[in-house]
Amino acid sequence: MRLAPQPSAQPLRLIVLLLLTTGVIASPVLSAGCPDRCVCDDQLVVQCAGKHLTTFPVNLPLATRQLIISNNRIVELPPLALNYLSDLVYLDCSNNSLTEISESTFGNLRKLAYLDLSFNTLTRIEDRTFGPLLSLVMLRMTDNPGLSEIHPDAFAENAALQVLDVSRNNLTALNITSLIALPALRSVGLSGNPWSCECDNEDLCLWVHLEGFKFQDEGQTVCGSPADMQGRRLGEVGIQLRTLCHQTLGSWDYLFFVVIGFVIFAAGTVSAWVMGVIMVLYERYIKKKDEQLDVDEEEESKETGRTSRSRSDHDNGNLKTSHTV
Numbered sequence: 001m002r003l004a005p006q007p008s009a010q011p012l013r014l015i016v017l018l019l020l021t022t023g024v025i026a027s028p029v030l031s032a033g034c035p036d037r038c039v040c041d042d043q044l045v046v047q048c049a050g051k052h053l054t055t056f057p058v059n060l061p062l063a064t065r066q067l068i069i070s071n072n073r074i075v076e077l078p079p080l081a082l083n084y085l086s087d088l089v090y091l092d093c094s095n096n097s098l099t100e101i102s103e104s105t106f107g108n109l110r111k112l113a114y115l116d117l118s119f120n121t122l123t124r125i126e127d128r129t130f131g132p133l134l135s136l137v138m139l140r141m142t143d144n145p146g147l148s149e150i151h152p153d154a155f156a157e158n159a160a161l162q163v164l165d166v167s168r169n170n171l172t173a174l175n176i177t178s179l180i181a182l183p184a185l186r187s188v189g190l191s192g193n194p195w196s197c198e199c200d201n202e203d204l205c206l207w208v209h210l211e212g213f214k215f216q217d218e219g220q221t222v223c224g225s226p227a228d229m230q231g232r233r234l235g236e237v238g239i240q241l242r243t244l245c246h247q248t249l250g251s252w253d254y255l256f257f258v259v260i261g262f263v264i265f266a267a268g269t270v271s272a273w274v275m276g277v278i279m280v281l282y283e284r285y286i287k288k289k290d291e292q293l294d295v296d297e298e299e300e301s302k303e304t305g306r307t308s309r310s311r312s313d314h315d316n317g318n319l320k321t322s323h324t325v
């Protein structure tokens with residue numbers, strides 16, 4: 001998705017170089033010149049706000065540290081002209097007509113700490129758009145009514161980022177995987193977007209729920225869809241979504257449980273009945289056997305009674321005989 005070098009880049013570079021050299025020759029100071037309609041001061045601040053510019057100003061001092069081009073109708077940030085300004089720390093492009101920025105737009109601005117792209121007409125942010133901005137601390141990108149897509153890794157390399165404001169755009173979802181990994185991030189503006197409060201955006205809602213203190217205007221950070229969640233705060237639906245989205249049981253599972261429950265119940269009933277029958281039969285059998293035993297025993301005991309008596313008679317006889325002997 002990176003932009004191929006534009007064919008016009010080479011001649012443009014020559015023209016810029018030519019302009020710069022004529023500027024340097026014409027003036028004793030290196031950072032000579034100041035763009036038409038802009039005000040440049042000796043603090044290397046170039047102020048071009050509200051000057052009805054439709055193109056990026058030319059003839060900027062090379063050492064410019066602050067550039068303010070807000071409140072114009074500039075449609076494009078030309079990568080070549082912008083990246084000559086390698087000392088730029090502060091860039092305010094708010095309230096223009098920018099429709100596109102890419103990785104090459106900010107390719108060389110390693111010292112840039114503040115960037116404002118609010119009130120433009122951006123529609124999407126590609127991967128690595130802000131990648132080269134290693135010193136970026138604050139990024140404001142609010143009020144782009146058509147901005148509906150930010151690549152998951154758009155801010156992945158901005159390790160210095162502390163404040164990110166993407167309020168009042170047209171965002172429905174934001175993949176926070178790389179955002180939550182940014183070590184310095186302490187303030188995030190998300191309000192005024194039509195956030196989706198469905199499972200695809202569960203992570204964002206949970207993040208707002210868990211770290212609400214990080215979010216500006218958290219009360220205005222609300223769901224835009226689905227219809228039954230509209231107007232509810234992201235932080236409030238976070239837990240609800242977590243429960244909802246990890247419910248893996250479908251209607252077939254419930255049916256399965258009902259059937260299994262019935263089977264267990266039926267098996268229990270049948271086996272209890274069978275056991276009952278067996279017990280009754282067993283008891284009857286035992287009783288019968290006992291009765292038979294009793295009868296046998298009685299008969300036996302009668303018999304044994306007779307024999308023992310006869311034996312004692314016989315013994316007595318013996319004794320008598322032995323005594324007489």
Ligand SMILES: *[C@@H]1O[C@H](CO)[C@@H](O)[C@H](O)[C@H]1NC(C)=O
Pocket residue numbers: 050071072073095119
């Ligand atoms: C944007 O700039 C125009 C002038 O170009 C100005 O009239 C308008 O008030 C500005 N809007 C904001 C929100 O600053």
Ligand SMILES: *[C@@H]1O[C@H](CO)[C@@H](O)[C@H](O)[C@H]1NC(C)=O
Pocket residue numbers: 145146147148170172
């Ligand atoms: C915002 O995005 C939705 C689709 O998600 C689109 O239908 C709508 O036109 C967009 N709004 C603007 C102002 O571009």
Ligand SMILES: *[C@@H]1O[C@H](CO)[C@@H](O)[C@H](O)[C@H]1NC(C)=O
Pocket residue numbers: 152153175176177200
């Ligand atoms: C977020 O982005 C990362 C990588 O950029 C990807 O692995 C992950 O699946 C994405 N998460 C969602 C919920 O889309």
